[in-house]
Amino acid sequence: MDLICADRPDSPRFAENCVITVSGLPVDTSEEDWLRDSTTQLVGSVPGFQLIDITEWEPAGPGLLRSGVYIQGTVSVTALQWTWMSEASRRGFTATFSCPTRDCGTAVERFLAMIVTLEEI
Numbered sequence: 001m002d003l004i005c006a007d008r009p010d011s012p013r014f015a016e017n018c019v020i021t022v023s024g025l026p027v028d029t030s031e032e033d034w035l036r037d038s039t040t041q042l043v044g045s046v047p048g049f050q051l052i053d054i055t056e057w058e059p060a061g062p063g064l065l066r067s068g069v070y071i072q073g074t075v076s077v078t079a080l081q082w083t084w085m086s087e088a089s090r091r092g093f094t095a096t097f098s099c100p101t102r103d104c105g106t107a108v109e110r111f112l113a114m115i116v117t118l119e120e121i
Contacts, residue, residue, distance in 0.1 A: 014075045016099040016107055018114065023092040025085065034085045034092045035064050042081055042096075046070050049079070057082055069101060076101040080111060086120050093120070 025034060043049055049070045057065035063084030070077050081096040095115055099107040 014072055014077060014100055016103070016110075017097070018111070019094075019096045019098075020118075021094045021096075025090050025092050027090065029090075029092075031062065031085045031087075035083060038083045038092060038094060039064070039066065042066060042068070042094075046079070057084075078104045080108070082115055089120060091120070093118075 039051075039054065043051055046068075047070070049068050051066060051068045053065075053067045055065050057063050063082060066079075066081045066083070068079050068081075070079070077098050078101045079096055079098045081094055083092070083094045085092045095118060097107070097111040097114075099111075
């Protein structure tokens, strides 16, 4: 993980959060390989994660948007992950936003506003 941002809750509970990862990729890694491998990593790294949807997504360059759910303690959590690859720097990026499923309707608007501001530096 390269960056984690989270809402500070008023009381102990699951907090909305954003996790950014950046991975250096070998020269022989194709965009298709990166997108497939990062999907496998998402599903395998979160216990109980159920992938709901996966679609192409373009705001930060060609990439994928994945959505899924999992249970943490007694909280149903919805996760949205945007993944893309930079040909210029040979790096793969993920931005994963998680929130309680019951708050997803309003949280998604914040997440979308945040994601369009991401840029590679």
